[in-house]
Amino acid sequence: MPALQPVADPRDRLIVALDLPSVRQAEAIVGRLGETVSFYKIGYELGYAGGLSFARELIAEGKKVFIDFKLHDIGNTVAHGVASIAALGATFLTVHAYPQTMRAAMEGKGASPLRILAVTVLTSYDEADLAEAGYAAGVEQTVDRRVAQAREIGIDGIVCAPTDAARVRGILGARGAIVTPGVRPAGSDSGDQKRVAMPGDAIRAGADHLVVGRPIVAAPDPAAAARAVQAEIAAAL
Numbered sequence: 168m169p170a171l172q173p174v175a176d177p178r179d180r181l182i183v184a185l186d187l188p189s190v191r192q193a194e195a196i197v198g199r200l201g202e203t204v205s206f207y208k209i210g211y212e213l214g215y216a217g218g219l220s221f222a223r224e225l226i227a228e229g230k231k232v233f234i235d236f237k238l239h240d241i242g243n244t245v246a247h248g249v250a251s252i253a254a255l256g257a258t259f260l261t262v263h264a265y266p267q268t269m270r271a272a273m274e275g276k277g278a279s280p281l282r283i284l285a286v287t288v289l290t291s292y293d294e295a296d297l298a299e300a301g302y303a304a305g306v307e308q309t310v311d312r313r314v315a316q317a318r319e320i321g322i323d324g325i326v327c328a329p330t331d332a333a334r335v336r337g338i339l340g341a342r343g344a345i346v347t348p349g350v351r352p353a354g355s356d357s358g359d360q361k362r363v364a365m366p367g368d369a370i371r372a373g374a375d376h377l378v379v380g381r382p383i384v385a386a387p388d389p390a391a392a393a394r395a396v397q398a399e400i401a402a403a404l
């Protein structure tokens with residue numbers, strides 16, 4: 168696993184999830200967030216509604232972009248999909264933490280600076296959800312096994328719940344980025360997230376970057392909500 172890269176701009180610790188149905192709505196939120204936010208995540212909803220062209224625009228304007236497509240397919244398809252995203256100039260791309268998929272993704276990114284993040288167990292899953300999906304092992308055991316496999320493969324980073332971050336850091340050591348969704352500022356609704364923590368707790372547990380979507384994007388004043396998360400991050404560093 169490559170050495171951990173220091174986060175040069177403290178604003179980069181916060182990644183805002185642009186889970187919105189149109190580029191027009193995403194542009195409006197990015198406009199309201201202005202210089203407060205430097206790093207955006209584009210997932211299925213915006214990605215399938217013109218979000219990749221919008222990602223190019225954000226990158227051209229100097230923003231960092233995380234493409235959260237959680238790839239998982241046969242190796243050839245994953246490798247070529249990753250190569251296409253690498254050409255976009257994105258900073259992060261997710262794949263599911265299956266060994267064949269992770270190896271293919273690392274092959275597909277070639278020498279590009281794109282960093283591949285392996286998604287361990289979704290933050291919307293608890294023990295019952297994993298059992299329902301047919302896994303015999305529990306959440307902690309599954310996360311730990313996938314992180315150990317990711318480390319062996321040399322993946323660039325891990326996506327995990329903030330509640331797993333301290334254990335994940337213990338397995339990774341000082342190498343590899345830890346990115347945690349499932350982050351909720353005090354008083355905000357968890358929604359469908361089941362393994363959550365507050366921003367300061369996620370940072371103290373070892374997360375390098377926090378992903379926050381609805382608590383910022385749906386806030387009456389998104390820039391104020393983002394600044395409050397950034398203040399909590401700064402206080403925990």
Ligand SMILES: O=c1ccn([C@@H]2O[C@H](COP(=O)(O)O)[C@@H](O)[C@H]2O)c(=O)[nH]1
Nearest residue numbers: 184210288289290348349378379380381
């Ligand atoms: O395990 C995972 C992996 C990815 N996500 C993504 O993060 C954001 C979280 O959004 P909130 O509105 O802050 O809940 C969302 O885009 C997910 O697709 C995740 O939540 N958990």
